[in-house]
Amino acid sequence: MDGTSRESGHLTGILCGMGAGALWGLVFLAPxxxxxxxxxxLAIGRYLAYGLMSGLLIAPRWRSLVAQMRSGAWWALGWLALAGNLFYYVLLATAVQMGGIAMTSLVIGFLPVAVTIIGSRERGAVSLRRLAPSLLLCGAGALCIGWQAIAVPGTASLGPRIIGFVCAVGALISWSAFAVGNSRWLGRLGGISAQDWNLAIGLMTGAQAFLLLPVALAMGIGHHDAAAWTKFLSVSLAVALFASIVGNMLWNRMSRLLPLTMVGQMILFETGFALIYGFLWEQRLPTLLESAAFALVVASVISCIAVHRRPATDVTATI
Incomplete structure (x- = not known):
């Protein structure tokens, strides 16, 4: 791939990552x-809707998709659906409800460190030494929000905030595993489009959500009026369509255009948009620590992009 094509692919990938982040940021508002x-x-509602939409969209190409699935791909769909969707979203929703949108989104913003470190081991990837400034900036941002979540007084008591912080870290680990595994499987299944792979994950996630439905019913459905259920269904459908269908499609497209060391950095767009949505929802300005964290993670993305633009070495490892 020549330099011009590489830069064009990187630009398209960055734009897809930005679009995915803008849509994924909405999931922080849902809880x-x-x-x-x-x-x-919330997880069952969102992913049942995601599964139904995926089934309708993939039905005309189902036989073709099955014929192109490699050995182990079905198993991969299962654990990717669980790690990147159901398990992740239960933890994320718990973190939002107990610790707040800003804290949760900024903890998730630490994802680039894990993914970039793993990606640096790929053949032809940018070395950790050259990525060190970006990683240090991202790490500093995570420390800011960790201090904000634990040490700074908030509207909620310390116990729920700590539980929310722990759940956010769990969501971070779960999604890190998904981001790396999904990017690698997209590279192995070159004959399957990014959108079809997304829809296949959607079908698997929908099946898993359906299996969890009896568990949720056994725990009780609570006392909600018709207006509350209408709002719940509307939010579930909107998040399924915009975040899971369109957002995941953009993310998968990006994952085929960018090296893994760069893929991780793109999640910071989700962090940025989630913060903006959160501050608008809470009708407040960011605190000093939140502002510092946001500035640091933005600087981390910019420095990572700059490293990948340098022509000194070929950093276009195909994912």
Missing amino acids: ALVRDFRPLD
Whole structure:
């Protein structure tokens, strides 16, 4: 791939990452919009809708998709659906409801450190030495928000905030595993489009959500009026369509255009948009620590992009 094509591919990938981040940032609002429902309810509602939409969209190409699935791909779909969707979203929704949108989104913003370190081991990837400034900036941002979550007084008591912080870290680990595994499987299945792979994950996630439905019913559905259920269904459908269908499509497209060391950095767009949505929802300005964290993670993305633009070495490892 020549320099011009590489730069064009990187630009397209960055734009896809930005679009995915803008849509994924909306998922941080959902738990706040329907706070009366449990995180498990939110996950089941969102992913049942995602599964149904995926089934309708993939039906005309189902036989072709099955024929192109390699050995082990079905197993990969299962654990990717669980790590990147159900398990991740239950933890994220719990973190939002107990620790707040800003804290949760900034903890998730630490994802680039894990993914970039793993990606640096890929053949032809940018070395950790050259990525060190970007990683240090991202790490400093994570430390700012960790201090904000634990040490700075908030509206909630310390116990729930600590639980929210721990759940956010769990969501971070779960999504790190998904980001790396998904990027690698997209590279192995070159004959399957990014959108079809997304829809296949959607079908698997929908099946898993359906299996969890009896668990949620056994735990009780709570006392909600018709207006609350209408709002819950509307939020579930909107998040499924915009975040899971369109957002995941953009992310998968990006994952095929950018090296893994750069893929991790793109999640910071989700962090940025989630913060903006959160501050608008809470009708407040960011604190000093939140402002510092946001500035640091933006600087981390910019420095990472700059490193990948340098022509000194070929950093276009195909994912």
